[in-house]
Amino acid sequence: MRIRTELERILSAAVDDIWGDLVPEDFQVTVSGSDNLEFGDLSCQSPLKLARIVHDNPRKIASMIVDSIKKKLPGISGISVDGPGFINFTLSLPYLVSVSGMLASGGLKSLLPDIGNGRKALVEYVSSNPTGPLTVGHCRQAVLGESISSLLEATGWEVSREYYFNDTGRQMTLLGMSLAARYKAVDGGSAEIPDGGYHGDYITEWAHELRDEQGSGLSWENSSTEFITFARERAIGIIKSDLSLLNIEFDRYFAESELIPDAVRSTIDKLSSIEIDGKSLVYPDNDEAGKLWLRFTSLGRPSDRVIVRDSGMYTYRMPDIAYHIDKFSRGYDLMIDVFGADHLDTSKDVTAALEILLGSLAVSDRLRIIIHQFVTLVREGRKIKMSTRAGKFVTLRELIRDVGSVDVTKYLFLTRAEAHMDFDLDLARKESNENPVYYVQYAHARISGIMRTAKDAGISLPEEHAALSADLLDGEHERELMRLLELIPSRTAAAAEACEPHRLTEILADLATGFHRFYQYKRIVDTENPDASSARLMLCEACRRSISDLLEILGIDAPERM
RNA sequence: GCGCCCGUAGCUCAGCUGGAUAGAGCAGCGGACUUCUAAUCCGCAGGCCACAGGUUCGAAUCCUGUCGGGCGUACCA
Numbered sequence: 001m002r003i004r005t006e007l008e009r010i011l012s013a014a015v016d017d018i019w020g021d022l023v024p025e026d027f028q029v030t031v032s033g034s035d036n037l038e039f040g041d042l043s044c045q046s047p048l049k050l051a052r053i054v055h056d057n058p059r060k061i062a063s064m065i066v067d068s069i070k071k072k073l074p075g076i077s078g079i080s081v082d083g084p085g086f087i088n089f090t091l092s093l094p095y096l097v098s099v100s101g102m103l104a105s106g107g108l109k110s111l112l113p114d115i116g117n118g119r120k121a122l123v124e125y126v127s128s129n130p131t132g133p134l135t136v137g138h139c140r141q142a143v144l145g146e147s148i149s150s151l152l153e154a155t156g157w158e159v160s161r162e163y164y165f166n167d168t169g170r171q172m173t174l175l176g177m178s179l180a181a182r183y184k185a186v187d188g189g190s191a192e193i194p195d196g197g198y199h200g201d202y203i204t205e206w207a208h209e210l211r212d213e214q215g216s217g218l219s220w221e222n223s224s225t226e227f228i229t230f231a232r233e234r235a236i237g238i239i240k241s242d243l244s245l246l247n248i249e250f251d252r253y254f255a256e257s258e259l260i261p262d263a264v265r266s267t268i269d270k271l272s273s274i275e276i277d278g279k280s281l282v283y284p285d286n287d288e289a290g291k292l293w294l295r296f297t298s299l300g301r302p303s304d305r306v307i308v309r310d311s312g313m314y315t316y317r318m319p320d321i322a323y324h325i326d327k328f329s330r331g332y333d334l335m336i337d338v339f340g341a342d343h344l345d346t347s348k349d350v351t352a353a354l355e356i357l358l359g360s361l362a363v364s365d366r367l368r369i370i371i372h373q374f375v376t377l378v379r380e381g382r383k384i385k386m387s388t389r390a391g392k393f394v395t396l397r398e399l400i401r402d403v404g405s406v407d408v409t410k411y412l413f414l415t416r417a418e419a420h421m422d423f424d425l426d427l428a429r430k431e432s433n434e435n436p437v438y439y440v441q442y443a444h445a446r447i448s449g450i451m452r453t454a455k456d457a458g459i460s461l462p463e464e465h466a467a468l469s470a471d472l473l474d475g476e477h478e479r480e481l482m483r484l485l486e487l488i489p490s491r492t493a494a495a496a497e498a499c500e501p502h503r504l505t506e507i508l509a510d511l512a513t514g515f516h517r518f519y520q521y522k523r524i525v526d527t528e529n530p531d532a533s534s535a536r537l538m539l540c541e542a543c544r545r546s547i548s549d550l551l552e553i554l555g556i557d558a559p560e561r562m
Numbered sequence: 563g564c565g566c567c568c569g570u571a572g573c574u575c576a577g578c579u580g581g582a583u584a585g586a587g588c589a590g591c592g593g594a595c596u597u598c599u600a601a602u603c604c605g606c607a608g609g610c611c612a613c614a615g616g617u618u619c620g621a622a623u624c625c626u627g628u629c630g631g632g633c634g635u636a637c638c639a
Contacts, residue, residue, distance in 0.1 A: 306637045341633045453598040
C-alpha cells in the first residue's frame with residue numbers, strides 16, 4: 001500500500017522537476033497494479049496523459065521520467081518503459097516477502113490504511129417498516145449494508161449501524177386494523193380487512209396470540225392502540241430474528257415516534273422561514289385548509305410535494321427530513337444511507353431539503369446515499385411479482401432455507417448494487433452446491449489442514465519474518481502468490497472507499513485460485529527442508545489470514561475443516 | 563411522456579472510476595489422485611462488450627441517439 005503512494009510521490013517530483021509549471025497543479029501521477037505479469041507488478045500510465053499536456057511523445061516522456069530518477073527506489077527491483085508509454089515496475093523479492101510476512105503475522109488489518117482514523121460513521125440500512133417479515137429484497141440490502149459497515153470498520157471508521165422505521169403513519173394504522181379484523185375472526189366474527197391492508201398469514205397468527213393473551217374483549221373501536229402496538233412489537237420481533245439469521249445486529253432501532261415531539265414541526269418552521277426568489281418554501285394548499293406543500297421546484301426538484309395533509313398528518317418525506325437533521329446533529333463525520341431503487345426520488349427530495357437547511361457542502365461531504373436495484377425473483381422460468389400488502393412475497397427466511405446456506409445466500413447477493421439482479425429460486429439450490437464461496441472456504445480449510453500437518457511434523461512459522469531469507473521463496477509460484485497477496489490491501493481499501501463490498505468476492509476468488517495453484521505445484525511441508533517449509537508455511541498463513549479476514553468483513557464463516 | 567439504473571460467453575456475474583491480447587464460476591469437451599483434503603489443478607471451446615454515431619494517441623468504460631428490461635413519476639413508506 002505504502003509503496004504506491006511513495007512511488008507516486010517520487011514520480012510526481014520528477015515530473016515537477018522536468019516540466020515545472022507546464023503541468024497543472026491538480027495533475028495526479030498514479031501507480032496501480034498491473035493486470036498482466038509480463039508488464040511488471042505495478043504500472044504508471046501517467047506519461048500517456050502527460051503527452052497531451054506537454055505535447056510530446058509519451059514514450060519519450062516516460063523515458064525522461066525514468067532517467068531522472070537517480071535514487072534506487074525502495075522495494076523495486078526493475079523499471080522499464082513499455083508499450084505506448086507505460087512505466088512498469090517490478091517489486092523486489094525481499095519486499096514481497098516482507099509484505100507476506102506482515103499479512104501472516106498481523107493479518108489484513110495491519111496493512112489496511114487508516115482511512116477513517118477514528119472518525120464516526122453511521123450506516124442506515126434495511127429500515128423496513130414493521131409490517132411483516134423481511135423479504136428477499138431486504139436481503140440484498142441487509143447484506144450490502146452490513147458488509148459496507150464492516151468494510152468501513154476495517155479501514156478505521158467507528159461505525160454505528162442504525163435501522164430507522166416509521167411507526168406513526170397510515171401504514172401502522174392499516175396494520176393494526178388488519179390485525180383487529182383477524183382477531184375478530186378468531187371468535188367467528190366477520191372480518192373485513194381494510195383497503196390497502198395486510199393479508200399475510202402471520203397476521204392471523206398474531207391474532208390468535210393476542211386472543212390468548214388478552215381474551216376476546218378487544219375491538220378496533222375501543223383499543224386501536226392496543227392492536228397497533230401489539231402488531232408493531234410482533235413485527236419488530238420477526239424482523240430482528242430474520243436479521244439474526246444473517247448475523248446482523250443493529251446498534252440502534254430508531255423509531256419515528258422517538259423523534260423529539262416537535263422535531264418535525266420545527267423543521268417545517270425552519271423551511272417556512274426560507275424564501276427563494278421571494279417565495280416561501282412552504283405554502284398552503286389552495287383548497288384544503290391545513291394542507292401544506294413544500295416548494296421542491298425551487299430546490300431544483302421536478303415537482304412540489306405535500307408535506308402535511310389536511311388531516312394534519314405528515315407525509316413520509318417530512319419525518320425523513322427531520323430524522324436526517326437528527327442524524328446530522330449527532331455529529332457523525334459520515335452518514336451512509338442504503339436504499340432500494342424505489343427510494344431514489346424521495347431521497348433526492350430529502351437531500352435537497354437538507355442542503356437548504358444545513359448547507360450543501362455539509363451535506364455532500366457527510367451524507368452518502370447508496371441506491372441498490374431490485375432483485376427479480378424467477379421461479380419455474382417466470383418472474384414473480386411480490387406484494388407485502390397482499391401477503392404475496394418470498395421471505396428472507398424462506399430464501400435462506402431454499403438456498404440451504406447462509407454463507408451462500410450472502411455470497412449470491414454480493415453483486416454490484418446498481419445492477420439489477422435476477423435470482424432464480426430453482427437454480428438456487430443447485431448453484432448453492434457449486435457456489436464459489438465453497439471454493440474460497442475450501443482454500444481456508446486446506447491451509448488449516450496444512451497447519452495441522454506442519455505442527456505434527458514439528459515445523460512452525462518463522463519466528464521473525466524480517467529475518468527470513470528471501471531466497472527460500474524465489475520460485476515463480478511463490479512469487480506469483482506473493483504478488484497476489486501484495487495487492488490485497490490496496491484492493492480492499494479501494495473497495496472500502498467506493499463502498500463496494502462485492503469487490504471482496506473477486507479478491508477472495510483470486511486469492512483462492514492463487515493458493516490452490518500454489519498447493520498443486522509445491523509441497524509445503526517437507527521435513528527434509530525445514531527452513532524452506534517454514535518459509536512456505538508463512539505464505540500459506542498469509543493466505544489463510546487474508547481469506548479469513550476478508551470473509552469476516554463479509555460476515556461469512558471461514559471453516560478449518562470441510 | 564419525463565427522471566434514474568441496467569443491457570459483457572449458453573447461464574450467473576467481474577472488469578480497479580479512459581489504457582497494453584475482454585475475465586471468473588457454472589454448464590460442455592479432454593487430461594491429472596501411492597504424495598499436506600480431487601469441494602482441487604491443467605488444457606480446449608465459447609464474445610461485433612444491445613445497436614448507431616461522436617470525443618482522442620486509446621472506449622466495455624465518457625457524450626448523444628435508438629432498441630430492450632427494471633424502478634420511480636402518491637396526500638403509501
